[in-house]
Amino acid sequence: MPATWPVSWLVLILLGLSVIGYFLGRQRALASAGGDSRLLHSLPNFYGMNVLLSALIPSAVVLGAWVLIQPMVINSAVSSAIPAEVIAEGSSRDLVMSDVKRVAEGLEIARESGAVTLAEIRALDATQTDIRALLAEVGVALGSDVQPAILKAAQDYRAMSITGSNAMMIIVLLIAIVGFGRSYARTHHEYRARNIVERAVLALLIGAASLAILTTVGIVLSMLFETVNFFGLHDWKDFFFGTVWAPNFRGDSELAIFPLLWGTLYISVVALFVAVPIGLFAAIYLSEYASKAVRGFAKPLLEILAGIPTIVYGLFALVTFGPFLLRMFGDGGVLGVNWMTDARSVATAGIVMGIMLIPFVSSLSDDIINAVPQSLRDGSYGLGATKSETIRQVVLPAALPGIVGAILLAASRAIGETMIVVLGAGAIARLSTNPLDALTTITTRIVSQLTGDGDFASPETLVAFALGLTLFVLTLGLNVLALYIVRKYREQYE
Template sequence: MPALWLFVLVIVIGLTGFFLGRARAMKDAGGDIRNLHSLPSYYGSNVMLSALIPSMGLLVLWLIVQPMLIQVNVASHIASNNFADDGALNLIMSDVRRVADGLNTAVSQGVMTAQETQNLVGAQDIRGMLANLGVALGADVEDYVLIAAQEYRSLSNWGGWLMTVAVIAAAAIGFTLAYRSTSSTQRARNSVEKVILGLLIGAASIAVLTTGGIVFSLIFNTIEFFKVYPAADFFFGTTWAPSFGGGSELGILPLFWGTFYVSFISLLVAVPIGLFAAVYLSEYAGPKTRGIAKPLLEVLAGIPTIVYGLFALLTVGPMLVSFFGKDGTLGVNWMQGGTAVITAGLVMGIMLIPFISSLSDDIINSVPQSLRDGSLGIGATKSETVKQVILPAALPGIVGAILLATSRAIGETMIVVLGAGAAARLSMNPFEAMTTVTTRIVSQLTGDADFSSPEALVAFALGMTLFVITLCLNIVALVIVRKYREQYD
C-alpha cells in the first residue's frame, strides 16, 4: 500500500478511536458527564493518540530506514570491479532506482505482471520494455544494473507490504488497549496531557538537535580543512586565490571585509528608514493610513532575493554608473561598472526595511500607554514623548530587530552575487566590486571538486568562522539589551 494511503488509513483509525472512546466513557458513566473523571473529549483523545502515535512513529521510521537497508543490500551484490569509488557506486545506484521505478510503472500500467518483470533476462529485454514506457536508459547501463533493479524492486515491494502490516497492527493494538481500558474513572486528562507535553518537548528539541547537527557537521569538516591548510594563513591571509590545480591562497580577510562592508551600507539604509517608518506608523499615522501603508511596506519582505539581485544588476547598478561613472552626470569616474559594494548595499538595505520597520512597529506599540499619557500629562510634546520616553523604553526590542536584520544581511547571497561582483579585495572604495563569505561558499561547493581538497573543505571553514563571529556579536548585543531592559522594566 502506498505510504499516503497508509497514512490516511491510520488517520481514519485514530478518528474512529476518538468517537468510540468518547462514547464508551459516556456509556460507562451512565450518560452523566458528572460521573466522569475527565471531559469526554479526553477519553476520545486518549484512544486516538494511542492508535496514532505508535503507528505514525513506526511509519516515519520505516520510511527512513527501509530505503537505506535496501540500498546497502543491493549495493553489496554489485561486484567491486564495476565501480572505482563510492561516488561511482552512488551513480550506479541512482540508475538502479530509476530502472526499478520503470519496472513498477510497467506493472501499474498493466504492461506485464510482477512475475514477468522478474523473469526478464538481459539488458535488451528490459531496455526495450522500458523504452515503450518512455523510460530512457543510457547506453552505458549494464546487465548487472538491470538485475540489481529487479532485486531492488522486489525488496521494496516486500518492504512495503511488511510496512503496511506492521503500521496497521501498531494502530490496531494501540486502539484496542486504549479502548478496553476506557472507563469513567480513568484519568484520561492526565494521560493526554502527558502525551501532549512529550510532543511539545520533542518539537522544541528538534530545533536544538538541528542546530547541534549543523554545528558538528561544520566542526568536523573544518578540522579536516585545517589538517591540509595552515590556520594562520587562513585567518590572517590577505589574498583569496583558490586554484583547483593546487597552490591556492585562501586568506579569509578580504571575504570578511566585503561581507561587513556590504552589511554596513545596507544597515545605513535600512535602520533609519525602517525605524522612522515604524515611529510614523505607530505614533502619527491614522488607522486608515496605517492599514494601507503597513501591508504595502511588508510586501517588500515577500519579494524573492533573486528578484532583488536582478533589480541591483539591471536597474540600480546602471543608474549609479550614470551618476558616478566616467560619462555620468557628475563626471567623477568613481564607478567603473554596475557591480559594486554600494549597489549591493543599497538594494540589500531596501530588502531589510520591512524587517526593521515591522518588528520595531510591534515593539513600539507594546510600550504601555500609561508612559505616553504620563509624558503628555506633564506637558511634553508628541515628539519629546517619542524621543525621551517611547524609544528608550522600546530600545531592547529595537536592538533585537536590528540584530535580526544584521544576521539577514550577513547571510545574504543572491543580491551580493549579482550586485557586488566576485572580486576579493581589501578596499575602502564602495564603488568597487567585492565579494562576501556566503558567495564564496557557494562558489567553492559548485562543480566537480574533490571534497577532500582544501578548495572544497574551505567552504566549511568559512561557514564555521561566520557562525562563530555572528554568535559572538549576538552575545554582546544580548548583554547590552539586558542592561537597558533592567533600566526600563
C-alpha cells in the same frame, strides 16, 4: 496489484482508524456510565481523544522514523556491495549510487506501465537485454549503457525497498491496532482519561520543542563533520589567515575566508546604513505621529516589501539599480567621473539589500515602540517635555532593547542573504574599501562551490561547509550580542 502500497494510503488508514477510535471510545465511556456524563471521571471527549492518540501517535512515530531510516540503511547496504572496479576514474560511489537509483526507478515505471512484470524484473540480465533501450521505451533516459553490476545493484535496491515498505505497512498497522484495542478496552467511566490525554499532549509539546533543538544540533554537526574533513585536506592557517581566494579544482587552491568575510560584512554594513535610519524613522512616525487612517494604510504598504522574493530584488539590482549607478559614476556618466567599471558593486547589492531590510526594522521597531507604556509618555508630558523630547528621552530609551534586537535581526538577515549578492555584488574576492568595486560574499561562494560536478571529497567542495559553519558562528555571535544588550538595558527600565 502494486508492489508496495503508497505511504499516503497508510497515513489515511491511520487517520481513519484514529477518528473511528475517537467516536467509539467516547461512546463506550458514556455507555459504561449508563449514558449519564456526570458519572464520568473526565469529559466524554477525553475518552475519545485517549483512544485516538493511542492509535495515532505511536504508529506515526514509528512511521516517521522508518521513512527516514530505511533509505539510509538500504543505500548503505547496496552501496557497500558495488564492486570497486565499477567505479570509473573521476567518479565516486555516490555518483554510481545515483545511477543505481535511476535504474531502480526506471524499472518500477516500466512495471507500472506493463512493459515488464515483477518476475521479469528479477530475471533481467544486462548481458542479454538492452536495459537502456527498455527504459527509454517508458520515458526514462539513461546517459550510458547499464552494466551488469549496476543492474544487479538496482534489482537489490528495488527488492529491499519493496520488502522494507511492506514490513513498514504491517508493523505500523499492528502498532495502531494494538494501541486502539488496548485503550478501547481500558475505557470505563472511572478511567482517568483526562490525566492520560494531558500527559500525552505535554509529551507532544516537549517532543516538538526537542525536535526543533535536535534539528539545529543536526545541522551544526553535519557542517562540523564536513568541516573537519576539509581541514584534513587543507591547512587551517591558510583558511583563516590567508588573503587570497583562488579555488582550483585541479589542485593548488588558495582558500582563504578573509576576502569573502570582508565582502560579506562590507555589504551588510552598507545595507544597515540604508535600512536602520529609514526603518527606524518610519517606525517613529507610524507609532507616534501618524493618524490611525494613515497608519492603517502606510504600515501594510510598507510591509509589502517583506513579501517580495529576494530574487526580484536581485533582478532589480542587476537590471535597474546597478546600471543606474554605472551611469552616474562610470566612465562617460552623468558626473563625468570614472569611479565605477561594473554595474555589480558593493553599493549596488548593499543599497538594494537595505531596501529589502526596511520592513524588518520598521515593523519590529513599530511594535516595540507601541509596547512602551503610555504612562511613561504621560509622565513626561506632565513634567513639561515636548513630544519630540519625550520620544528622544523616554520612548526610545525604553524601547531600545527591542530596537537593538530588530537591528541585529536585520544584520543576521543581511549576512545570510544570497540572491541579491549573487546578482548585484559580483564574484571577485578581494580586499577593497571602494563601495563602487565588485566584491563577493560567503554565501555566494557557497553556492559556487556546491554547483556543478565537483567531487565531495575535494577541498574545493568541502570548503563550502567550512564557510557555512563560519557564517553560523557569526550569526550566533550577533544573537548573543543582542541578548546581552537587551538584558543590560531591560534592567534599567523595569
